[in-house]
Amino acid sequence: MALVVQKYGGSSLENADRIKRVAERIVATRKAGNDVVVVCSAMGDTTDELLDLAKQVNPVPPEREMDMLLTAGERISNSLVAMAISALGAEARSFSGSQAGVITTSVHGKARIIDVTPGRVQAALDEGYIVLVAGFQGVSQDTKDITTLGRGGSDTTAVALAAALNADVCEIYTDVDGVYTADPRIVPDAKRLDRVTYEEMLEMAAGGAKVLMLRCVEYARRYGVPIHVRSSYSTKSGTIVAGSMEDLTVEQAMITGVAHDRSEAKVTVTGVPDHAGVAARIFRTVADSEIDIDMVLQNVSSTASGKTDITFTLSKSNGPTAVAALEKIREELGFSAVLYDDHIGKVSLVGAGMRSHPGVTATFCEALSKAGVNIEIINTSEIRISVLIRDTQLDEAVRAIHEAFDLGGDEQAVVYGGTGR
Amino acid sequence: MALVVQKYGGSSLENADRIKRVAERIVATRKAGNDVVVVCSAMGDTTDELLDLAKQVNPVPPEREMDMLLTAGERISNSLVAMAISALGAEARSFSGSQAGVITTSVHGKARIIDVTPGRVQAALDEGYIVLVAGFQGVSQDTKDITTLGRGGSDTTAVALAAALNADVCEIYTDVDGVYTADPRIVPDAKRLDRVTYEEMLEMAAGGAKVLMLRCVEYARRYGVPIHVRSSYSTKSGTIVAGSMEDLTVEQAMITGVAHDRSEAKVTVTGVPDHAGVAARIFRTVADSEIDIDMVLQNVSSTASGKTDITFTLSKSNGPTAVAALEKIREELGFSAVLYDDHIGKVSLVGAGMRSHPGVTATFCEALSKAGVNIEIINTSEIRISVLIRDTQLDEAVRAIHEAFDLGGDEQAVVYGGTGR
Numbered sequence: 099m100a101l102v103v104q105k106y107g108g109s110s111l112e113n114a115d116r117i118k119r120v121a122e123r124i125v126a127t128r129k130a131g132n133d134v135v136v137v138c139s140a141m142g143d144t145t146d147e148l149l150d151l152a153k154q155v156n157p158v159p160p161e162r163e164m165d166m167l168l169t170a171g172e173r174i175s176n177s178l179v180a181m182a183i184s185a186l187g188a189e190a191r192s193f194s195g196s197q198a199g200v201i202t203t204s205v206h207g208k209a210r211i212i213d214v215t216p217g218r219v220q221a222a223l224d225e226g227y228i229v230l231v232a233g234f235q236g237v238s239q240d241t242k243d244i245t246t247l248g249r250g251g252s253d254t255t256a257v258a259l260a261a262a263l264n265a266d267v268c269e270i271y272t273d274v275d276g277v278y279t280a281d282p283r284i285v286p287d288a289k290r291l292d293r294v295t296y297e298e299m300l301e302m303a304a305g306g307a308k309v310l311m312l313r314c315v316e317y318a319r320r321y322g323v324p325i326h327v328r329s330s331y332s333t334k335s336g337t338i339v340a341g342s343m344e345d346l347t348v349e350q351a352m353i354t355g356v357a358h359d360r361s362e363a364k365v366t367v368t369g370v371p372d373h374a375g376v377a378a379r380i381f382r383t384v385a386d387s388e389i390d391i392d393m394v395l396q397n398v399s400s401t402a403s404g405k406t407d408i409t410f411t412l413s414k415s416n417g418p419t420a421v422a423a424l425e426k427i428r429e430e431l432g433f434s435a436v437l438y439d440d441h442i443g444k445v446s447l448v449g450a451g452m453r454s455h456p457g458v459t460a461t462f463c464e465a466l467s468k469a470g471v472n473i474e475i476i477n478t479s480e481i482r483i484s485v486l487i488r489d490t491q492l493d494e495a496v497r498a499i500h501e502a503f504d505l506g507g508d509e510q511a512v513v514y515g516g517t518g519r
Numbered sequence: 520m521a522l523v524v525q526k527y528g529g530s531s532l533e534n535a536d537r538i539k540r541v542a543e544r545i546v547a548t549r550k551a552g553n554d555v556v557v558v559c560s561a562m563g564d565t566t567d568e569l570l571d572l573a574k575q576v577n578p579v580p581p582e583r584e585m586d587m588l589l590t591a592g593e594r595i596s597n598s599l600v601a602m603a604i605s606a607l608g609a610e611a612r613s614f615s616g617s618q619a620g621v622i623t624t625s626v627h628g629k630a631r632i633i634d635v636t637p638g639r640v641q642a643a644l645d646e647g648y649i650v651l652v653a654g655f656q657g658v659s660q661d662t663k664d665i666t667t668l669g670r671g672g673s674d675t676t677a678v679a680l681a682a683a684l685n686a687d688v689c690e691i692y693t694d695v696d697g698v699y700t701a702d703p704r705i706v707p708d709a710k711r712l713d714r715v716t717y718e719e720m721l722e723m724a725a726g727g728a729k730v731l732m733l734r735c736v737e738y739a740r741r742y743g744v745p746i747h748v749r750s751s752y753s754t755k756s757g758t759i760v761a762g763s764m765e766d767l768t769v770e771q772a773m774i775t776g777v778a779h780d781r782s783e784a785k786v787t788v789t790g791v792p793d794h795a796g797v798a799a800r801i802f803r804t805v806a807d808s809e810i811d812i813d814m815v816l817q818n819v820s821s822t823a824s825g826k827t828d829i830t831f832t833l834s835k836s837n838g839p840t841a842v843a844a845l846e847k848i849r850e851e852l853g854f855s856a857v858l859y860d861d862h863i864g865k866v867s868l869v870g871a872g873m874r875s876h877p878g879v880t881a882t883f884c885e886a887l888s889k890a891g892v893n894i895e896i897i898n899t900s901e902i903r904i905s906v907l908i909r910d911t912q913l914d915e916a917v918r919a920i921h922e923a924f925d926l927g928g929d930e931q932a933v934v935y936g937g938t939g940r
Contacts, residue, residue, distance in 0.1 A: 114575035121576075148595065154535035155542075155599050156606035163605070166598035166613050170591040174569065177587035178576050184584070185577035192587050197663070218663070242618070242639075 100266040101223070102127055105137040105233065105256035109273055110330040111175050112142030120271075120330065121182035124228060128188055133223050135263065137233040137256040138179055140171025161206035165235075165246045169195070172232035172252070180230050190228040193218060195235035196244065199262075200255060204238035208248035211255075211317075212239055214262035223263075231259060250311025257314050261321035268318070268325050270310065275329035276337035277302065277309050279355035279505040284493045288500065289507030291337050291354065295346065298354040298448055299339045301482040305446030306359025315339065343450040343481070353449035353458075353503045358496050360489060362392060363417045364442045364474075366409040367424060369434025376431055377408055380424065387423045389416040393444075393477045393486060405434075409475065411486065414440050442474070443492035446484040447499055453480050465502035471495045521687040522644070523548055526558040526654065526677035530694055531751040532596050533563030541692075541751065542603035545649060549609055554644050556684065558654040558677040559600055561592025582627035586656070586667045590616070593653035593673070601651050611649040614639060616656035617665065620683075621676060625659035629669035632676075632738075633660055635683035644684075652680060671732025678735050682742035689739070689746050691731065696750035697758035698723065698730050700776035700926040705914045709921065710928030712758050712775065716767065719775040719869055720760045722903040726867030727780025736760065764871040764902070774870035774879075774924045779917050781910060783813060784838045785863050785895075787830040788845060790855025797852055798829055801845065808844045810837040814865070814898045814907060826855075830896065832907060835861050863895070864913035867905040868920055874901055886923035892916045 104127065106120050120138075128134050148167050152159045159167075173194060180190040199215035222229045233252025238245050247254055253270055260268035277299070280288040294302070296319035303312040309327055318325050318339065328336030370376055377396065384391060395409040412420055417438060424436045452458045462483050466473060471494060475486040487495055500506065525548065527541050541559075549555050569588050573580045580588075594615060601611040620636035643650045654673025659666050668675055674691055681689035698720070701709040715723070717740035724733040730748055739746050739760065749757030791797055798817065805812060816830040833841055838859060845857045873879045883904050887894060892915065896907040908916055921927065 114572060117576050151535060151595075151599060152602055155538050156602040158606075159602040160605045163598040163601040163611075163613055166601075166615075167595060170594045170598075173591045173594075174572075174588060177584040177591075178572060180584040180587070181573055181577040181580040184581045185579075190584075192584055194587075194665075244615075 099131055099133060101133040101135070101263060103135045103137065103256050103260040103263070103265045103268045104271060105252055105269065106139065106271045106330060107252070107273070108139040108142050108145070108175075110271055111138060111179070114178075117141075117175070117178050117182050118185075121179055121186055123330070124179070124183055125186045125188045128228055135219060135223070135229045135231060135259055135265070136179065137231050137252055137259065138172060138175045139233050139252040140168075141175045141178075144171040144174065162243055165206045165244050168246055169232065169235040169244050172234055176230045176232045183228055188228055189226065190230055191222045192230040192232070193222075194232050195255065196237035198231040198259070200231075200236035200258065201239050202236035202245045202247065204240050204243065204245065206243075206245055209236060209238065209245035211236060211247065211258050214258050216259060216262050219259070220263065231255065250314050253311055253314035254317055257317045257321075257323050257325065260323045261317070265323070268323050270325055270327050271330035272309060272327065273329065273331070274309060275332055275334055276327050277307070277339070277355070279507075280496055280500045281358065284358070284496050285356075285500045285506070287506035287508075288355075289505060293338045293340070294354060295341050295343050295450060296339060297343045297481060298450055301446070301448040301479065302355060302357045305357030305448060305482065305484060306361070306444060307355075307357040310339070346450055352451035352455070353447065353505060355448060355505060356496050356500050357446045357448060358492055359444040359446075360492065361413055362411045362442060362444055363414045363438065363440035364409060364411050364486065365417070365420055365424070366407055366437040366439070367433050367435075368407045368437060369405045370408050371432050372404050372406045376433075379427065379431060380408060383423050383427055384410075384412070384420050387416075387419050389413075389420050393475050393484065395475045411442070411444070411475075441489050442486050443489040443495075444484055444486055445492060445495045445499065446482055447503070448482045450481050452483070459483055461502055462499060465498045466495055469494050469498035471498070520552055520554060522554040522556070522684060524556045524558065524677050524681040524684070524686045524689045525692060526673055526690065527560065527600075527692045527751060528673070528694070529560040529563050529566070529596075531692055532559060532600070535599075538562075538596070538599050538603050539606075542600055542607055544751070545600070545604055546607045546609045549649055556640060556644070556650045556652060556680055556686070557600065558652050558673055558680065559593060559596045560654050560673040561589075562596045562599075565592040565595065583664055586627045586665050589667055590653065590656040590665050593655055597651045597653045604649055609649055610647070611651055612643045613651040613653070614643075615653050616676065617658035619652040619680070621652075621657035621679065622660050623657035623666045623668065625661050625664065625666065627664070627666055630657060630659065630666035632657060632668065632679045635679050637680060637683050640680070641684065652676065671735050674732055674735035675738055678738045678742075678744050678746065681744045682738070686744070689744050691746055691748050692751035693730060693748065694750065694752070695730060696753060696755055697748050698728070698760070698776070701917055701921045702779065705779070705917050706777075706921045706927070708927035708929075709776075710926060713756075714759045714761070715775060716762050716764050716871060717760060718764045718902060719871055722867070722869040722900065723776060723778045726778030726869060726903065726905060727782070727865060728776075728778040731760070767871055773872035773876070774868065774926060776869060776926060777917050777921050778867045778869060779913055780865040780867075781913065782834055783832045783863060783865055784835045784859065784861035785830060785832050785907065786838070786841055786845070787828055787858040787860070788854050788856075789828045789858060790826045791829050792853050793825050793827045797854075800848065800852060801829060802831075804844050804848055805831075805833070805841050808837075808840050810834075810841050814896050814905065816896045832863070832865070832896075862910050863907050864910040864916075865905055865907055866913060866916045866920065867903055868924070869903045871902050873904070880904055882923055883920060886919045887916055890915050890919035892919070
């Protein structure tokens with residue numbers, strides 16, 4: 099008997115009919131002889147509705163109370179799925195994150211899981227129940243307050259439970275049927291991948307592929323939990339995320355796919371005095387505003403002026419904060435200006451085989467050049483090449499690279515629902 | 520410094536504006552120098568909406584999951600009130616029933632409070648916070664599952680917390696400004712009572728007065744918690760429920776008021792063989808269906824036939840179940856028929872002074888007789904007279920009795936909102 103952890107997202111649970119369909123799938127998995135633990139996100143728009151209510155009573159709601167509020171959403175969806183399972187004649191027990199032993203740090207709104215002590219979950223499984231656990235939430239180790247895990251939190255809950263219960267697989271149900279070589283909305287012949295290593299999936303997620311969040315893949319890699327990304331609208335097998343690049347043969351390992359990201363903006367600090375410590379001060383200032391930066395480019399300084407430019411990218415949502423923080427230190431550090439550009443896009447090629455194929459970068463750049471796409475910044479890891487380009491050319495760039503590396507399949511990709519990732 | 524427990528009902532919290540008004544009152548109470556613990560019901564229609572969702576996925580939802588579902592409502596209103604308090608510059612902490620130490624039996628949907636261990640509530644008070652506790656919910660002592668307390672549950676939570684924290688008063692905010700001598704919608708000159716004893720309030724509640732639930736008053740009496748019933752729409756003082764009849768002087772103690780109840784139905788079992796044990800079997804059958812009965816009348820048996828009729832009243836909602844249960848034993852017990860009548864009403868006169876005024880029953884019956892109201896059953900306790908009459912005559916009967924005992928005041932009663940109780 100296998101132990102399967104399944105995670106269903108909010109769009110799979112947006113109304114009573116969808117909840118019933120999810121319940122059917124859960125019961126079918128149980129009847130096939132598996133122990134089943136299910137993690138549910140909040141139904142459809144619940145979280146947005148609760149956020150809206152909160153804003154109405156307090157424009158800057160305290161984070162502890164925000165977590166108490168938002169976690170109600172997963173309790174609702176969870177108990178409704180348990181009821182729907184019961185209507186099918188199976189028996190289910192739902193637990194809150196706290197009851198399921200999801201222990202976190204006390205940073206409200208973006209807590210991290212410290213430990214999972216799933217004693218009650220295991221006991222309910224042993225008694226033959228299907229177990230439901232509210233995703234996205236936990237209880238802080240120090241204060242015993244309710245916490246939420248932030249973006250991608252329910253996926254992380256599922257992977258963390260799978261690790262703690264030593265599950266055979268963690269199935270993440272979504273509105274696409276797996277991980278593709280590129281976004282099928284942009285590249286119609288994008289191919290579904292049967293298998294991806296953790297490292298490749300991490301680079302795809304970092305490059306902007308939204309099917310799985312970075313932290314969830316990191317957690318899965320650390321504990322060796324195989325993830326099966328699949329569609330909640332079909333029974334077809336999806337993509338298995340598992341294994342290490344080290345285990346791939348050279349023949350298997352080549353190119354995984356093309357990821358893209360429209361969520362970033364570019365900040366350029368011009369006329370920076372080329373002294374030791376000035377660049378460090380700039381990055382420290384950004385970091386002190388709790389902002390992560392992605393790509394960095396420092397131009398070679400012109401010897402005549404002794405000045406240089408520093409460019410970096412960050413999430414658009416953090417742009418205004420970063421610019422304001424930098425303006426405050428402009429006079430002190432003596433740089434000329436802070437330029438902000440949010441019309442950029444990032445396109446990345448990911449593949450374990452890059453390491454042993456020196457021509458990949460050349461092919462990549464030639465493809466963009468042929469498509470008339472200008473590269474503004476280039477950045478590479480051992481298994482990824484990323485470039486910053488104009489956002490208007492992003493789709494074209496994705497298609498050009500996808501074609502240059504011959505990643506396409508014979509079939510049209512199936513895209514469901516609104517987001518179609 | 521006093522410790523005040525306040526309870527706000529769902530209609531006082533039905534939208535963001537009302538929540539803000541409640542927050543203002545809470546903060547004002549704190550600024551007046553009191554420690555404040557607040558118990559909130561779910562917002563307006565939340566509970567009904569959740570019940571509706573549940574029915575859509577399962578016509579007979581499992582009770583454990585129903586409790587998990589419904590308790591989300593109080594967590595939502597609670598955290599929103601905490602946010603609104605914070606917007607006013609005060610600091611609040613919200614707790615679930617479980618976090619607040621509300622320990623209950625494990626009967627889902629109608630759990631009873633076994634114990635309250637408010638360690639976290641007390642600690643937060645000691646740190647200077649306003650504390651919010653989700654009403655209507657607790658955690659079962661045996662199974663550690665989330666439970667709900669059933670009807671009037673939030674009032675009971677408030678009184679139980681007040682008892683455990685040794686609070687000075689438990690304020691129950693509602694949409695009327697106190698306990699009246701009769702329903703002001705029926706009797707326009709009904710008078711607000713400044714003070715009522717626990718015993719009188721119990722009889723008023725048993726007689727159908729809906730301002731406070733029986734179990735909440737029972738709890739308050741057991742632990743000596745003074746209840747202040749007042750309006751959430753005004754700052755006027757309401758009715759204090761406290762003290763025992765024994766402490767009243769004869770001058771104070773006379774008549775409290777007139778209560779009425781439209782929620783009951785009457786069952787008559789006819790042609791019952793007049794043997795020992797037959798009546799007992801009938802009542803045992805009803806009790807085994809988990810149905811409470813209220814008034815009972817057994818006619819003197821006619822010696823000729825050796826048969827008698829047994830009549831009792833119960834909640835209309837239990838009527839069909841009781842009739843079906845009785846029909847099943849008809850042949851076995853040899854009675855003739857089960858008659859069901861849901862066009863009845865009950866009117867009760869309550870007053871500690873009745874004990875020492877033998878004329879009360881006579882005046883009561885004369886008033887009804889003069890109004891042309893026929894009495895079907897009469898039932899008395901030491902401080903209450905109740906009669907069963909036709910439901911069409913109920914309002915008239917309430918007015919006639921109220922007038923006969925000269926209970927009216929000089930002012931028109933103020934009735935707010937929809938229910939106006």
